[in-house]
Amino acid sequence: MKLFYAKTSPYVRKVRVAAAELGVDLELVETNAAAPESNYGAINPVHRVPALQLDTGRVLFDSPVICEYLDVTYGPRLLPASGEERWEVLTLQALGDGLMDAAVPRRGEQMRPAEQQSPERLALYIRSMTQILDHLEASTDRLAGVDLGTIAISCALHYVAFRHPGDDWSATRPRLAAWNSAFAARPSMENTRFPA
Numbered sequence: 001m002k003l004f005y006a007k008t009s010p011y012v013r014k015v016r017v018a019a020a021e022l023g024v025d026l027e028l029v030e031t032n033a034a035a036p037e038s039n040y041g042a043i044n045p046v047h048r049v050p051a052l053q054l055d056t057g058r059v060l061f062d063s064p065v066i067c068e069y070l071d072v073t074y075g076p077r078l079l080p081a082s083g084e085e086r087w088e089v090l091t092l093q094a095l096g097d098g099l100m101d102a103a104v105p106r107r108g109e110q111m112r113p114a115e116q117q118s119p120e121r122l123a124l125y126i127r128s129m130t131q132i133l134d135h136l137e138a139s140t141d142r143l144a145g146v147d148l149g150t151i152a153i154s155c156a157l158h159y160v161a162f163r164h165p166g167d168d169w170s171a172t173r174p175r176l177a178a179w180n181s182a183f184a185a186r187p188s189m190e191n192t193r194f195p196a
């Protein structure tokens, strides 16, 4: 199976950590989806990474779909099949993905020339990030075990530290920071670190 990926994408890291936790090897295909001349749309018409191409040729996207496919096929271990636990894990995954969904475009906005940046848009991203981080700090007792929820949240927290270091999110959220440090020691997280 081929994973179309970028080293700096938190969504990709989530998929790679899930695969590692399940003991699945993926062939990595480095992909710059944002490049204007990219023909990656022939693989994933949404034109985002990650995408997973199965040996049959079928292509799966986006990251929650890929993670669920991997878990159903090689688990299940990371997403309970039914019951309250399933909704809990999916909701935690949505919190992690939601943090990425604000932190990633905020970074994109900040990469534009200063005079083209929208302060209003940046404020909305920062509001979403702050709310999610505060919510997680108040709910660290929910972060037990290794599942698609905790994987998504840890990948999102590392992305925030990687791309928005000035936020110093962990300084004011000690319980979440302690949980994330312990989670980061897992080989699946160690082996998928963002570049220095």
Ligand SMILES: N[C@@H](CCC(=O)N[C@@H](CS)C(=O)NCC(=O)O)C(=O)O
Pocket (backbone or CB within 6 Å): 006, 008, 009, 010, 011, 033, 034, 047, 048, 049, 050, 062, 063, 064, 104
């Ligand atoms: N909802 C998607 C989001 C994926 C996403 O936004 N990926 C970014 C990289 S972090 C991307 O490919 N951006 C390229 C672009 O927007 O041109 C998922 O969960 O897979």
